Amino acid sequence: MTRWVNRPEGSNWGDFGLEDQLGTLNYIGDEQRLSAAKEIREGRAFCLSLPLDLPGELTLNPRRKPPRLGPTYLGDTPYINYPLSNVDSQLHDVLSDDQVLLSTQYSTQWDSLAHVGALFDADGDGVSERCYYNGFRADTDIVGAGVEGNHASYARKLSASEMAKKPVQGRGVFIDFVQAFGSERVIVGRELLEKVIREQNVKLRRGDILMLRTGYSEALWDMQENPDPERLERTGAVLDGTDSALHTWISESQISAIAADNYAVENPHSDPTTCCLRLPLHHHCLFKLGLPLAELWYFRDLAAALTASKRNSVFLTAPALYLPGAIGSPLTPVATI
Missing domain, CATH: 3.50.30.50 (Putative cyclase)
Structure with a gap:
């Protein structure tokens, strides 16, 4: 069953298939x-x-924020310059591992x-719905x-x-x-x-x-x-x-x-x-x-x-x-x- 009865004037909805997302x-x-x-x-x-x-x-868009880098954590321990071994030796691994919060x-x-x-009446019932390309719905x-x-x-x-x-x-x-x-x-x-x-x-x-x-x-x-x-x-x-x-x-x-x-x-x-x-x-x-x-x-x-x-x-x-x-x-x- 198709998601839409009407398609917008000048659109190509359905031309690449009813399930197309590309x-x-x-x-x-x-x-x-x-x-x-x-x-x-x-x-x-x-x-x-x-x-x-x-x-x-x-600030080009007040909703979008710059990326914030930080370390990953195991419990309360941040993994930046973290020695992986407790062995009393000059040879052991040191690890840094991070994560990021960013606006895409x-x-x-x-x-x-x-x-x-x-907002478009894709159903043809006279009521506009919130929808996207190819009739996919909010x-x-x-x-x-x-x-x-x-x-x-x-x-x-x-x-x-x-x-x-x-x-x-x-x-x-x-x-x-x-x-x-x-x-x-x-x-x-x-x-x-x-x-x-x-x-x-x-x-x-x-x-x-x-x-x-x-x-x-x-x-x-x-x-x-x-x-x-x-x-x-x-x-x-x-x-x-x-x-x-x-x-x-x-x-x-x-x-x-x-x-x-x-x-x-x-x-x-x-x-x-x-x-x-x-x-x-x-x-x-x-x-x-x-x-x-x-x-x-x-x-x-x-x-x-x-x-x-x-x-x-x-x-x-x-x-x-x-x-x-x-x-x-x-x-x-x-x-x-």
Whole structure:
């Protein structure tokens, strides 16, 4: 029995199967990975992650806190520089063992398909339900309040761990908004995006992961000792989530995901009363298409290498953590050229 009678206009619910949890990542198959591997010509690899303790003193989201490292304990004993043997000898093991508490979407991250849903009448009974991509439901498939063992939240479906079980790996295609616009804030709709694509001679294929350099993470890196929130808000291009033509382009392009170096990928609405959606691009991508979004990647070094070699495509490896139930995931993406 299907979970929904209605599917949102412009969505692809059911196109990859009624139980699908991967969405547009289904566009990446064996053929796409083999083709992507041909992008490795020099053998150089680039880390595309910020240090996971950035943004540091800057608060981008008050709910998300920086990681806190600490030792593991056996009883009341912390296992940092701990001698494992009591034998009176110069030769014995010393052990250090730690653990971390972190927000999964604090720094370089994937948004899973369980991250943004909507109120939508999926049952066709005139009453809107809280649901997510492919009709998966709040409280049934994405749950809270300790329903799964000791967890206080748990995505039974659409977890970020789905992007680990079928690892995100394929052809990354680089669009350099810094090269096109500089570091100032520019709102990019379909017309402007297509202009940059033509000017930078970007060739897109089915299953490509779109990588957008805006300079935001680079500014974040540079100002970590002297944070300037107001300046950061004016830094870097953002996609225009209100542009329906851009939504159509994303759907028709058959890209598999979008990874940006900024916060939120799109330009968030500051006044929720002006529109039904604060994050309309998240709504279109995550809720309607099952297209994962990534935020706060780091592209400075890769951009320099690609400019020098006059290229804009890489072999990209970017799996999420295999943490069942997680709604977001930190990661260390690697681009190989």
